[in-house]
Amino acid sequence: MSLLMRMFVDPFFASKKILVVDADAKQQNDRTWCFWETKPDLFEPIVYHQWNKLDFYSDHYSSELSINPYTYKMIKGIDFYNYVKTSVSVSPNIEWRNTTVKRLIDHRFEIEASNELAGVELADGETIFAEYVFSSILFEPIKTKPSEYHFLQHFKGWEIKTAVDCFDSSRAVFMDFRVGQEAGTTFMYVLPTSSNTALVEYTLFTEELIEDEAYNIALEKYISETLQITEYEILHEEKGVIPMTTKPFPNAKGRHIFIGIAGGQAKASSGYAFKYIQKRTAGIVAAMKQGKHLAYGKGFQHAKGQLYDSVLLNVLHNRKMGGDAIFADIFKGMKASKVLAFLDNESNLWTDLKIMNTVPTRIFLPAALHELKQLM
The missing domain is CATH 1.10.260 (434 Repressor (Amino-terminal Domain))
Incomplete structure (x- = not known):
């Protein structure tokens, strides 16, 4: 959707027919993106909250972090989806289909003399061809070689509302490692959005997932013992898994261009993806306008x-x-x-x-x- 929005706001694509195929109707607040940047970018209008002060905690070292010239920002998934869908709905050249892509069609072998096209097959068997296909789909589980690593950034977060004011909404906890490290690299972060609301998220970098109840126990313990909050309600819950792997992903195959996690835009050592996706999609738009190949060189x-x-x-x-x-x-x-x-x-x-x-x-x-x- 980042690429779609960048195409929508650029007059270069006003005459291009764009088809969006997504099995998910994007009606749920299923994730929160947090990132840092030095200046506003395309999605600044939907930044839900931002912080200039961050705290770091561990048993080894704790401090307020000096992040200037960066600002740490939060975007809610549902705000992102609604913003993009509402924006592009006025464009007659953009069509949206809520269905599943069954496979990408390799034009080099299946369609004679069509090396200028890329294709997809939809769940109902319909095939569609275009000048380019941009895919963020992982069709198969990630399989690594013995020399490659495959960790998971997995997390569960609660947006809580407290009975009394407990938070300073001008500062966030970037990482708090003062939790058990038995499973691997484990930390909390706390993102206050008002004096009595905050997203508290339990995050792990490990090679195996943990039982669902373990997230709940860790969150409850941290909120009661570390934050010393006893009265609160859970407004929203989110949970997710992001691959952290050194397995190389292709960025293009012919006119199939891979983006998002499928294009390797999740950083292997952290799982951070939002900023990398923005860089990649901005690069794609610039390359298309200049008539350059969309497979970027790995410099x-x-x-x-x-x-x-x-x-x-x-x-x-x-x-x-x-x-x-x-x-x-x-x-x-x-x-x-x-x-x-x-x-x-x-x-x-x-x-x-x-x-x-x-x-x-x-x-x-x-x-x-x-x-x-x-x-x-």
């Missing part, structure tokens, strides 16, 4: 980001150091704004080296050498 910045991701997942997979201690060392040793740039793959090499210097060389150097060897 130095991308390659070093992938290497850093694999090194971190190596350390976590082999349990050489806990994620709570790693993030504590990084935020203790570096200005938070530099760390946020690093997590966005936008830091320079000098900053990268300084961040590397914040974590134990005896642990991370062997992991880095191992991952470099895998690339050779």
Whole structure:
């Protein structure tokens, strides 16, 4: 939907026929996106809340994070869906179908002399061809090689309303690792949107999921013991799983262009995806207007980001150091704004080296050498 919105607001696409196929009617508030940016972007009108002050907590190090020039922002899923659907509804060149895509059609083998088209087959058997097909669908479960890592960012969050004022809506808890780390890298974040409402989310980076009741127990304990809130109601609940994997995803196959998680836009070391999707979709629009190929080259910045991701997942997979201690060392040793740039793959090499210097060389150097060897 990010790509659709970017096409809608650009006059270049006003004469293009655009078909959106989605099995989900997008009528539920099924997720919340949080991200940081230095200036407003396309979806600024639906930012539900934003913070300039963030807190970091762990048993190793705790501090307020200095994030200037960044602002930390929240967008609710239902606001995003409604905003895009309402906006594009006035456009006669955009059609929306609520159905399932059964498969992508490989035009090179199935349609003679049609190398300028891409196709999809819908659930009812109808086939549709277009100049481009943009797909965010993972048709099969992710399968990794022995040299690749596959973690999951999984979470459950409660939007709560308290009986009395408990929150400072001008500051959010970015990460609170003062919870059990038995399952792996585990933290809470708290996003107050008023003095008595906040999203409290329990998040894990692990290779296996946990029982559903474990999320509830952790949330209840954190709210009562850490936040010291006893009277509250749950306004909304959300739960999700995002892949964190070093498995390479194709960004294009002919005129099938892959976007979202299917295009590898979820960062392997964190699961963050929203900002990466915005970068990719903005890049697609720019390339189409310039007549360039839509398969982007994986340059130095991308390659070093992938290497850093694999090194971190190596350390976590082999349990050489806990994620709570790693993030504590990084935020203790570096200005938070530099760390946020690093997590966005936008830091320079000098900053990268300084961040590397914040974590134990005896642990991370062997992991880095191992991952470099895998690339050779």
